[in-house]
Amino acid sequence: EKALNELSRKYGVIGDVRQSGMVFGVEFLKDKATLEPDSGFADQVVEAMRERGVLLSRLGRHKNTLKIRPPMTFSEEHLGLLVQTLDDVLAGLAPQS
Numbered sequence: 001e002k003a004l005n006e007l008s009r010k011y012g013v014i015g016d017v018r019q020s021g022m023v024f025g026v027e028f029l030k031d032k033a034t035l036e037p038d039s040g041f042a043d044q045v046v047e048a049m050r051e052r053g054v055l056l057s058r059l060g061r062h063k064n065t066l067k068i069r070p071p072m073t074f075s076e077e078h079l080g081l082l083v084q085t086l087d088d089v090l091a092g093l094a095p096q097s
Contacts, residue, residue, distance in 0.1 A: 003083040004068075010087075013041060013094040024068040025059065026086075037062035041093065048089040054082060 001019045004026055008014035015029035028045070030036040042064045049056050059067045070078065 003079065004086075007083065007087060007090065010096055011090045011094050012096075013038065013090070018065075022070055022074070024066075026066040026068065027060070028064050028066075037064035039064040042066060044093055045086075045089055048093065049085060052085050052089070054085050 001017060001024065004017045004024060008017050008026075012032065013028050013030075014026055015032055015035065016025075016027040018025040018027070028038040028041045030038040030041075037060075039058070039062050042058050045066060046056050046058060057067045059065050068082070070082075
């Protein structure tokens with residue numbers, strides 16, 4: 001969760017990072033002031049991650065939250081790959097804060 005929170009400080013499009021056990025959510029917003037969801041951006045992130053070999057899905061009423069549910073064999077090495085890939089994707093799609 002710490003690494004994902006660091007990305008939320010770097011990219012203004014991330015509204016919130018949530019965790020429940022080993023399931024993580026990264027919420028995307030068009031505007032943090034109005035809390036307007038950005039499901040289109042979430043679609044772009046899911047597709048770009050898929051193209052890089054990382055499978056994620058979306059959840060939530062507005063489908064604007066990435067669902068990160070790692071397999072049981074997930075290790076520290078995989079975490080680094082996931083966060084770096086997400087950082088690369090966000091760098092290409094969203095302005096930094």
